[in-house]
Amino acid sequence: MSQTTSQRAILLVEDNPKDVELTLRAFKKSNLSNHVVVAHDGVEALDYLFARGVHANRPGSELPQLVLLDIKLPKLDGLEVLRALRQDERTKLVPVVILTSSLEEQDLIRGYALGANSYVRKPIDFVQFTEAVRQLGLYWLVTNQAPPLTGSA
Amino acid sequence: MGGNHSATVGASAPLCESFAVGDHGAPASAAPELDFRALFESAPDLYLVLTPELTIVAVSDAYTRATMTQRETIVGRPLFDVFPLNPETPGATGVRNLSASLERLRRHGLTDAMPIQKYDIARPAADGGGFETRFWLSTNSPVYGPSGGLAYIIHRTEDVTDRHHVNDDFRLMLESLPSALIMVNPDRIMTLVDQETERLFGYSRQEMLGEPVDMLLPEPLRAEHAAHVTAFFGQPDRRELGTRKPLFGRRKDGSLVPLEIRLNPIEISEGPRTLASIVDISERQRIHDARALLAAIVESSDDAIISLSLNGAVTSWNEGAYKMFGHTPREMIGETVALLIPAHSEDEFSRLLQRLRSGGHVEHLETVRRCKGGTEIDVSISSSPIRDASGVLIGASWIARDITQLKRTQIALQHAKDATDTVNRELESFSYSVAHDLRAPLRSIDGFSQALLEDFGEKIDGDGRRYLGYVRESAQHMAQLIDDILALSRVSRATLSDETVDLTALAHAVIARLSRTQPERTVNVTIQDGISVRGDPRLLAIVMDNLLGNAWKFTGKQADPRIELGTTSCDGRLAYFVRDNGAGFDMAYAGKLFGVFQRLHATHEFEGTGVGLATVQRVVHRHRGQVWAQAAVGAGATFYFTLHETDPSV
Secondary structure (H helix, E strand, O other), X not given: OOHHHHOOOEEEXXXXXXXXXXXXXXXXXXXXXXOEEEEOOHHHHHHHHOOOHHHOOOOXXXXXXXXXXOOOOOOOXXXXXHHHHHHOOOOOOOOEEEEEOOOOHHHHHHXXXXXXXXXXXXXXXXXXXXXXXXXXXXXXXXXXXXXXXXXXX | OOOOOOOOOOOOOOHHHHHHOOOOOOOOOOOOOOOHHHHHHOOOOEEEXXXXXXXXXXXXXXXXXXXXXXXXXXXXXXXXXXXXXXXXXXOOOHHHHHHHHHHHHHHHOOXXXXXXXXXXEEOOHHHOOOEEEEEEEEEEEEEEOOOOOEEEEEEEEEEOHHHHHHHHHHHHHHHHOOOEXXXXXXXXXXXXXXXXXXXXXXXXXXXXXXXXXXXXXXXHHHHHXXXXXXXXXXXXXXXXXXXXXXXXXXXXXXXEXXXXXXXXXXXXXXXXEEEEEEEEOHHHHHHHHHHHHHHHHXXXXXXXXXXXXXXXXXXXXXXXXXXXXXXXXXXXXXXXHHHHOOHXXXXXXXXXXXXXXXXXXXXXXXXXXXXXOOOEEEEEEEEXXXXXXXXXXXXXXXXXXXXXXXXXXXXXXXXXXXXXXXXXXXXXXXXXXXXXXXXXXXXXXXXXXXXXXXXXXXXXXXXXXXXXXXXXXXXXXHHHHHHHHHHHXXXXXOOOOOEEXXXXXXXXXXXXXXXXXXXXXXXXXEEOOOOXXXXXXXXXXXXXXXXXXXXXXXXXXXXXXXXXXXXXXXXXXXXXXXXXXXXXXXXXXXXXXXXXXXXOOOOOXXXXXXXXXXXXHHHHHHOOOOEEEEEOOOOOXXXXXXXXXXXXXX
């Protein structure tokens, strides 16, 4: 793993500020040093990914190394965000892990059908949650070979 | 003929002498001597003269011709030596009839006519031997000697073989008639019965002939029957019995049979007789009864049952049709059913006629019909073609049911279903929210409590840290409750699939998973091989999860824990069971076992939310089964369940 790839940002799409803080805390405890960008709703997530709106000044070619996507989100829900980014040439290969409270079968099926790379249910127990985040980071940021930077195949 | 005393007494005296010495008193010289022997022998009829001991003393030429015998070989010999019984005809009545006839002759001193006799004649060996069947009509006339004793018997015979064949034909005709024939004399004695009579009453001919006809009547009728017979013979007239009111005969086995009887007075040579021709009408009676039953059903039906001719005219109109449409049968018969078609769909009548003439069936056609007052009702009509006996289409039957109320109910039901669907959709989104929104705060409670412990642990004393631990435990417990409630609601909502499910394999998987969570435990698990059921694999997996999970949990404090999955028979039903030797429970609380949030153990003993068994029960009920338990405190518990019972009640 080269230092540069592991330092690319993680996009956390999560509307609940407390969950954001807990997730960031878990990242920190797991010694994952990547920069975490937080989007608080679906629209903001897509703005970031496509470098538009509030993120218009961001260099569009810099895609996050991993997207952690909640399903239930204001404005545009997680599954719609997933569909949009899978349909776009630039973002269709970006690894997306659905991180949610839902265990509804329909959400699992639709998530995978839309091209989610992984589906993780947030444990209530914070110790377990921290462990889940640590494993996620280890796998997706270290073990896993990310797709090439240019999203197009 | 009788009373001729001219013959010389002497059984063995030659007949010629008797004739020769005849003392009629006629002077021998007055006329040329007649050769009586020649005259006798050449008489055209068949004569045999016998001694009372039945020795042949004279015979006519005609007789020897007819019997294929020679005078020289038969005269002087006993009758039955010459005409032996045909050994191939056992039971021949010749000797009996002849001796009976001779007995009568002796008693009455009169010529006696014998019944027609079948008597086989021995054919000469030259003609091939054997016997030839002949029928004889014979009379025996006595010839008395001077002392008044019987001297000779003149046996006159007529070969009626040809005539008898004609009788045979009649007899055959008689026997083939479909009705039973009985001839009765004025003393009510049966003198003739046929085969059909035997079949109908179950008596043999021998049992009936010569017996009073009363034996064929039911007991109560016997007394008055004699008077009827007497009256009938007094005023003989053809008449029919049993056509108006039912008449019964009595069979040998005592059963009664409905009859129709035609009585014909006839006069035969023996005197007046009544010939009864009897028909068994039980089949006709059955058809009649069945018809009456059908007619009663049609009349009592709430459905309108109508028949139509090919031009749409009503040919029958039942009570139900009157109640439904308001028209009486008198008003409708002959009218076309166009009267019943609402004004706004006049072309329906032509379509109806078309259908009628095509001879097709219609089932449950839902349409609108007009009643007498103009009210329109929703009806469901089924129609079938009516054909005559030769298969020609002659009309159609209509069965119409008033479905106005049904329609209303259907609409109400649809509304109710729509409302339920809406509620279900709301419930679904509600449970989705519960899953998501209720868990998020719990995560914060747990997460920040943990953060407090981690970041500020040194500033909080032991009690404070313990309390924070409780906060976290409670948050996690509540999360578990939410999950269990969601699982329960999913069980109720899920569409049931019907697949073959390997319960044995499911159980092995559950036990393997439990062993992984607590590898330190050693549990003796017995799982019966090859338990295969029909049902929803995911829901049945939940049942196995819960029952085996409970067994695992409640044997946690057992020194020698044992868990068993098997099948057994309960009141003839196949039941599946999960048995453990764990903590068990008091059967007094068994009723609470399957309620939501019902727990029989304190949380500090065994953890749990009290939803698992409620979920099990719901899955089992959805599979039309039952679930129950048997247990004792400290002696383990057995949970039984059945699947697919016919009676869904619990």
